[in-house]
Amino acid sequence: MIYMDNAASTQCDERVLAAMYPMFNSHFANPSNTSHSMGEEANGHVNEARRLVAKNLNCLDSQIVWTSGATESNNLAILGSIKATQSAGATRNIHVVTSSIEHKSVLSPLEALARSGVEVTFINPNSDGQITVADIVASIKDSTKLVSIMHANNETGVISNIEGVGQILKERKILFHTDASQTFGKFNLDVRKLGVDFLSFSAHKIYGPKGVGGLFVKDEAKIQPILHGGGQELGLRPGTLNVPGIVGLGKAAEISYVQRETDANRIYEFRKRLEAALMSIHPAITVNGHQLERIPNISSVSFPVKQGLRLTDYINNIALSTGSACDNHDRAPSHVMIKMGKSVHSARNTLRLSIGRFTTEDEIESVISELKLVTRGLLT
Numbered sequence: 563m564i565y566m567d568n569a570a571s572t573q574c575d576e577r578v579l580a581a582m583y584p585m586f587n588s589h590f591a592n593p594s595n596t597s598h599s600m601g602e603e604a605n606g607h608v609n610e611a612r613r614l615v616a617k618n619l620n621c622l623d624s625q626i627v628w629t630s631g632a633t634e635s636n637n638l639a640i641l642g643s644i645k646a647t648q649s650a651g652a653t654r655n656i657h658v659v660t661s662s663i664e665h666k667s668v669l670s671p672l673e674a675l676a677r678s679g680v681e682v683t684f685i686n687p688n689s690d691g692q693i694t695v696a697d698i699v700a701s702i703k704d705s706t707k708l709v710s711i712m713h714a715n716n717e718t719g720v721i722s723n724i725e726g727v728g729q730i731l732k733e734r735k736i737l738f739h740t741d742a743s744q745t746f747g748k749f750n751l752d753v754r755k756l757g758v759d760f761l762s763f764s765a766h767k768i769y770g771p772k773g774v775g776g777l778f779v780k781d782e783a784k785i786q787p788i789l790h791g792g793g794q795e796l797g798l799r800p801g802t803l804n805v806p807g808i809v810g811l812g813k814a815a816e817i818s819y820v821q822r823e824t825d826a827n828r829i830y831e832f833r834k835r836l837e838a839a840l841m842s843i844h845p846a847i848t849v850n851g852h853q854l855e856r857i858p859n860i861s862s863v864s865f866p867v868k869q870g871l872r873l874t875d876y877i878n879n880i881a882l883s884t885g886s887a888c889d890n891h892d893r894a895p896s897h898v899m900i901k902m903g904k905s906v907h908s909a910r911n912t913l914r915l916s917i918g919r920f921t922t923e924d925e926i927e928s929v930i931s932e933l934k935l936v937t938r939g940l941l942t
């Protein structure tokens with residue numbers, strides 16, 4: 563099996579595993595109990611991870627809140643900031659702007675808010691899969707309290723102009739959240755330049771463990787907890803800290819900081835080779851999304867498959883997705899492809915191939931051969 567699903571999750575880097583291992587046996591104490599040296603030591607490891615992650619985002623260590631992953635970070639940013647807005651007195655006429663191509667962990671909490679009376683505008687992408695600054699500005703009202711727009715889309719890899727949006731929202735004093743799950747650790751992200759109040763990230767997209775992530779919070783006064791318990795993480799996220807996971811995330815961030823450019827250049831060359839070879843199979847095969855404003859590791863490719871057939875039924879040796887892992891779960895066509903104007907049949911015959919640090923040249927060549935073979939006789 564060739565793994566081409568790195569946008570869904572990545573293999574844990576051996577260096578990350580090595581950093582995590584002692585946290586299970588030697589440094590297992592609860593980092594919140596610093597009344598003894600073992601707790602203090604565990605807390606030291608958590609703080610070092612905080613420093614490494616903050617360095618990746620150019621923020622203060624104290625602005626990082628650990629969570630169980632980007633799903634929780636997105637929920638905390640959205641539900642927690644609206645809760646804080648309501649506590650500050652705005653109980654009526656709350657408006658939120660987002661896009662229709664966000665991950666389900668942004669769409670679902672916003673749909674829940676909409677059911678409770680918050681007005682939510684879902685902006686559609688243009689045909690390149692981008693959410694434009696102009697469309698965002700046009701949807702802002704006096705009652706807009708929060709804008710949540712993802713940095714790079716997890717299905718197409720298309721990047722939206724977060725920095726441009728950030729500047730405008732700062733002037734208008736509107737809170738700004740971005741889901742950077744697909745760009746954290748892969749890009750030089752600077753929260754000050756981006757102008758965001760909240761930024762979500764996850765460890766398992768950057769060769770770290772699953773079940774751990776974080777939220778950058780610019781100002782803790784602008785957000786309230788959505789879980790209640792102990793006072794960990796500035797009182798914003800209670801629960802005993804996942805020390806092995808946090809240390810793994812810190813190590814993954816440290817490695818990424820050093821080798822993200824080398825990784826990106828190598829992956830970009832592989833993607834160019836892959837896309838050129840696939841497009842040579844049939845003139846109607848298309849690579850979706852903006853061709854320049856796109857992260858290097860994701861290719862969304864639509865195949866003109868005969869009606870009634872589904873390409874993935876014929877692919878046995880490549881681990882890939884159609885849409886995001888969440889859409890695959892219920893086999894629904896990708897909401898991103900549909901919002902970009904594809905038919906259900908075309909969305910179902912769009913493959914997301916995502917390359918990673920451990921992908922080899924041989925694997926790229928094998929994927930090309932396999933797809934050439936499999937598509938024979940299936941295309942219109």
Ligand code: PLP
Binds near residue numbers: 569632634665766775
């Ligand atoms: N947001 C985006 C854009 C993603 O790609 C993912 C990953 O599936 C998530 C959020 C959810 O992240 P996690 O698996 O850490 O909850």
